[in-house]
């Protein structure tokens with residue numbers, strides 16, 4: 081399973097794994113793929129610096145990447161406005177009422193209250209780029225738009241290729257015009273922020289639209305070797321997977337000591353129909369696990385979600401309470417439709433071996449069909 085792109089990165093398999101967990105990212109790189117650490121959760125650049133130092137030391141010298149989130153437009157960015165004051169009282173009342181109705185306990189007296197994800201503000205995302213470039217990332221990826229030209233130039237000066245997610249052909253074309261090296265074609269079924277075109281249609285559409293001007297990674301719905309084979313057959317140079325790593329043994333975020341977290345238990349029991357695309361997580365459409373929390377937001381009395389970044393500021397403390405509440409029926413978590421295949425907690429290396437084996441079997445089967 082080698083492509084020009086995997087050779088370029090010096091990795092064994094063209095399997096790129098996005099994850100917010102450094103433990104999972106390092107394990108993906110050690111297992112022969114390219115682990116890509118999601119940086120959006122790091123409000124403090126020093127914490128990111130420490131985590132990347134850990135990555136440098138725990139990847140056996142293998143390459144890894146980082147992922148930042150710079151939305152094309154955040155209306156309030158750069159203005160001296162008090163974001164909290166822009167959140168309507170009606171929205172706050174709805175959140176409080178819903179948490180009470182769902183039996184989500186309040187935070188303990190000594191808990192530090194969450195302020196919301198700031199990593200998608202340009203100022204914070206730029207600090208992520210600066211911190212990352214002081215380490216040894218093999219790739220910088222960006223969600224929600226092309227990174228600004230000077231960020232692309234800076235990465236290129238350091239010899240680091242730049243990738244960007246695209247949910248539609250016009251996004252892919254724009255990325256290429258801006259100098260992006262790798263387009264991540266992400267279909268509708270993906271977890272997290274996602275567009276409206278399904279992977280089966282989008283992947284070859286983007287491959288055809290951008291030709292040789294950039295490599296394409298196929299994202300959205302990949303969780304088996306057969307799907308990796310399908311991605312390469314549709315013209316991609318590799319796959320980019322996100323959801324599938326959430327139920328790995330190395331994924332410990334949101335978990336109390338020992339055993340799967342309430343989030344993992346909810347994911348293990350979910351089918352491919354148990355997701356919903358909604359603006360309630362960040363203000364932009366994102367695919368989430370369908371739970372009592374997402375259902376409450378789809379009832380007629382629910383207010384419309386606020387634009388980014390206000391919506392996440394509104395719900396950040398609710399997310400913290402939900403996570404501490406540890407109830408698998410009340411979970412706020414991005415995940416894609418591939419959740420239906422995520423039925424066991426397994427080590428990353430075992431998943432990687434299964435992807436490779438499934439790919440080999442699919443290719444053999446296709447060869448026999450010639």
Ligand SMILES: Cc1cc2nc3c(=O)[nH]c(=O)nc-3n(C[C@H](O)[C@H](O)[C@H](O)COP(=O)(O)O)c2cc1C
Nearest residue numbers: 098223270271272299300301321322323414415416
């Ligand atoms: C929990 C979760 C968080 C995500 N956060 C980000 C993010 O911060 N930046 C990003 O580029 N993509 C993010 N994504 C999208 C992934 O990078 C990836 O494109 C997507 O998961 C691929 O589809 P799949 O979920 O079907 O594997 C996230 C996905 C999940 C499931």
